Amino acid sequence: MRKFTKESGLVMPLDRSNVDTDFIIPKQFLKSIKRSGFGVNLFDEHRYMDKGEPGRDNSQRPLNTDFVLNQPRYKGASVLLARENFGCGSSREHAPWALDDYGFRIILAPSYADIFFNNCFKNGILPIVLDKEIIDRLFAKVEAQEGFSLTADLEAQQIELSDGERIPFNVDAFRKDCLINGLDDIGLTLQDADKIKAFEQNWRNTSPWYFGVQG
Amino acid sequence: MTGKTLYDKLWDSHLVTQREDGTALIYIDRQLIHEVTSPQAFEGLRLAGRRPWRADANFATPDHNIPTTREERRQGLEGIRDPISRIQVTTLDENCREFGIFELDMNDERQGIVHVVGPEQGATLPGMTIVCGDSHTSTHGALGALAHGIGTSEVEHVMATQCLMQTKMKNMLIRVDGRLNPGVTAKDIVLAIIGEIGTAGGTGYTIEFGGEAIRSLSIEGRMTVCNMAIEAGARAGLIAVDQTTLDYIKGRPFAPKGEMWEKACTAWREMVSDDTAQFDRVVVIDAAEIIPQVTWGTSPEMVAPITGEIPDPEQQSSPSRRDNMRQALKYMGLTPGMKITDIKLDCIFIGSCTNSRIEDLRAAAAVVKGHKVASTIEMALVVPGSGLVKKQAEAEGLDKIFIEAGLEWREPGCSMCLAMNADQLGAGKHCASTSNRNFEGRQGFGGRTHLVSPAMAAAAAINGHFVDVRDMLLTLDR
Ligand code: SF4
Numbered sequence: 001m002r003k004f005t006k007e008s009g010l011v012m013p014l015d016r017s018n019v020d021t022d023f024i025i026p027k028q029f030l031k032s033i034k035r036s037g038f039g040v041n042l043f044d045e046h047r048y049m050d051k052g053e054p055g056r057d058n059s060q061r062p063l064n065t066d067f068v069l070n071q072p073r074y075k076g077a078s079v080l081l082a083r084e085n086f087g088c089g090s091s092r093e094h095a096p097w098a099l100d101d102y103g104f105r106i107i108l109a110p111s112y113a114d115i116f117f118n119n120c121f122k123n124g125i126l127p128i129v130l131d132k133e134i135i136d137r138l139f140a141k142v143e144a145q146e147g148f149s150l151t152a153d154l155e156a157q158q159i160e161l162s163d164g165e166r167i168p169f170n171v172d173a174f175r176k177d178c179l180i181n182g183l184d185d186i187g188l189t190l191q192d193a194d195k196i197k198a199f200e201q202n203w204r205n206t207s208p209w210y211f212g213v214q215g
Numbered sequence: 216m217t218g219k220t221l222y223d224k225l226w227d228s229h230l231v232t233q234r235e236d237g238t239a240l241i242y243i244d245r246q247l248i249h250e251v252t253s254p255q256a257f258e259g260l261r262l263a264g265r266r267p268w269r270a271d272a273n274f275a276t277p278d279h280n281i282p283t284t285r286e287e288r289r290q291g292l293e294g295i296r297d298p299i300s301r302i303q304v305t306t307l308d309e310n311c312r313e314f315g316i317f318e319l320d321m322n323d324e325r326q327g328i329v330h331v332v333g334p335e336q337g338a339t340l341p342g343m344t345i346v347c348g349d350s351h352t353s354t355h356g357a358l359g360a361l362a363h364g365i366g367t368s369e370v371e372h373v374m375a376t377q378c379l380m381q382t383k384m385k386n387m388l389i390r391v392d393g394r395l396n397p398g399v400t401a402k403d404i405v406l407a408i409i410g411e412i413g414t415a416g417g418t419g420y421t422i423e424f425g426g427e428a429i430r431s432l433s434i435e436g437r438m439t440v441c442n443m444a445i446e447a448g449a450r451a452g453l454i455a456v457d458q459t460t461l462d463y464i465k466g467r468p469f470a471p472k473g474e475m476w477e478k479a480c481t482a483w484r485e486m487v488s489d490d491t492a493q494f495d496r497v498v499v500i501d502a503a504e505i506i507p508q509v510t511w512g513t514s515p516e517m518v519a520p521i522t523g524e525i526p527d528p529e530q531q532s533s534p535s536r537r538d539n540m541r542q543a544l545k546y547m548g549l550t551p552g553m554k555i556t557d558i559k560l561d562c563i564f565i566g567s568c569t570n571s572r573i574e575d576l577r578a579a580a581a582v583v584k585g586h587k588v589a590s591t592i593e594m595a596l597v598v599p600g601s602g603l604v605k606k607q608a609e610a611e612g613l614d615k616i617f618i619e620a621g622l623e624w625r626e627p628g629c630s631m632c633l634a635m636n637a638d639q640l641g642a643g644k645h646c647a648s649t650s651n652r653n654f655e656g657r658q659g660f661g662g663r664t665h666l667v668s669p670a671m672a673a674a675a676a677i678n679g680h681f682v683d684v685r686d687m688l689l690t691l692d693r
Pocket of ligand 1: 329
């Protein structure tokens with residue numbers, strides 16, 4: 001997995017709570033059997049005026065110029081500032097794949113849906129939880145200052161603003177370690193293969209009915 | 216001494232190892248697989264040169280992309296008109312063959328929505344841990360199993376290691392006390408719960424549903440409730456094992472038999488929360504107060520009783536909630552103060568892993584029997600959850616009741632629940648749907664979804680607008 005240590009970038013605000021996974025990447029794009037190429041369809045139903053289909057040339061589609069992603073001042077943003085319960089809905093990992101493919105590396109929100117939150121870490125994206133008051137303040141700053149950027153330092157667990165302000169954040173120690181070192185989850189788990197085998201043998205003895213095949 | 220909750224028991228019995236920071240490896244007994252969230256996982260295995268840890272723990276069936284008209288199904292894979300969808304389905308077939316995984320392919324009589332088929336085949340058993348790359352995996356908790364929706368990286372992880380990396384959730388109990396009134400169903404219970412605690416209310420928790428009203432539900436009804444635990448923010452929903460559970464499982468193809476069955480039942484009877492167990496949060500709801508529910512917005516928490524009206528965003532004190540409601544009403548084309556019964560419908564969808572089991576179809580058929588679908592309804596689909604549900608319904612003559620009333624009787628699949636196949640809701644159209652999500656565009660670009668129970672959807676089909684199904688049942692009784 002790609003490492004995440006310290007990253008900086010332009011902030012794009014998405015001022016809407018309960019942004020669901022259909023909003024992030026509509027289902028017609030889930031037909032792909034690949035992991036990449038979803039960035040052009042990130043927020044598809046809001047970003048374009050017409051209905052997107054896989055395989056279409058997106059450069060020819062009419063843009064919704066009101067949608068924040070299409071505003072020139074947010075071009076190249078890699079930090080997404082969001083509201084409560086971001087990423088709710090389906091388990092589709094296509095949502096973090098689309099965010100990542102577009103170029104978002106950091107998300108800031110007061111809360112996330114569990115599965116989405118988890119999926120971000122598996123893809124080298126850092127979802128940061130901040131108090132609602134801080135998020136409100138950041139929304140005001142982005143609004144007021146064109147080109148508003150910030151840095152997220154995962155090692156130090158803090159966000160750095162250009163005016164020198166430092167905002168600390170919490171992150172699960174294990175997930176932090178995986179991100180900083182770019183660890184592959186499967187490889188990590190297989191280090192415990194002996195423990196898994198021992199568990200399995202015991203489980204097979206005590207609960208054999210879970211090991212039966214169709215009868 | 217404090218006892219254990221059902222969730223604690225399931226967690227403890229599957230704990231392989233735990234790190235100091237609380238991250239644990241949980242052994243997974245069953246992985247269910249469908250075509251949409253698995254191709255990248257199989258590809259990952261292949262690239263790393265890995266094989267499944269235990270191929271026989273996996274169970275696959277395609278559902279999301281499957282066409283539902285008889286004509287298309289007769290043509291097999293060729294009947295999937297969209298080439299991209301077809302590739303996804305054939306990729307599942309090929310992957311299952313290559314990795315030795317049991318699959319009910321699209322032409323198998325037992326194929327259907329993975330969350331309907333798993334329990335139906337006995338691939339879902341009490342006391343199990345179950346995962347699937349699909350958020351509605353919570354459904355299987357109805358049988359006293361710990362069932363999580365996971366992302367594709369985790370699908371690959373479980374295939375390769377038979378374990379899921381997890382931190383333990385908190386325990387929530389939602390107790391629905393007392394009895395439901397006639398015409399009120401499992402779907403109304405769960406919509407009322409989401410209306411009460413909100414779509415993020417269960418975030419970070421595993422929810423156990425209990426109380427007399429839950430205990431009185433059939434397994435089908437319990438699955439409807441657990442199915443939507445994720446809509447309340449909880450990855451897993453649970454219901455304790457009782458005689459109803461054991462009766463449901465007995466004799467199913469993957470269930471243990473003979474002496475093994477008896478032993479398993481002894482173990483499964485323990486799959487209940489101890490009397491002295493402590494929950495981090497308890498929510499109590501009075502079943503008698505639940506009225507048939509209808510969602511009016513673009514989130515399942517935007518729900519009202521059939522006797523109610525569309526709320527006014529301007530009355531909201533929270534600015535973010537006010538904005539959300541305004542956006543939702545604009546999208547739905549509805550105005551504050553309007554009666555729920557005045558919402559006119561263009562489409563009816565009876566199906567999805569929430570409400571496509573035999574009992575759901577019986578409830579809908581009982582309402583439409585002897586009536587005709589209103590002339591203003593453009594499309595009314597009944598999509599059974601599996602081939603076996605379809606067969607059972609046909610044996611009972613339900614298909615004829617639907618067809619005579621003017622509804623279309625389709626082949627099993629996810630269909631218009633998320634419209635990945637050809638069954639799509641048109642822009643601006645209102646649909647009474649028995650599915651679980653009313654997000655913008657969920658059933659088709661620009662489509663407007665109202666979540667309801669099967670009986671309520673059937674009543675709406677006949678009237679062309681929402682009606683209180685309890686009134687119809689009164690006339691039916693007479
Ligand atoms: S029926 Fe709907 S919610 Fe259920 S698995 Fe299919 S698409 Fe998902």
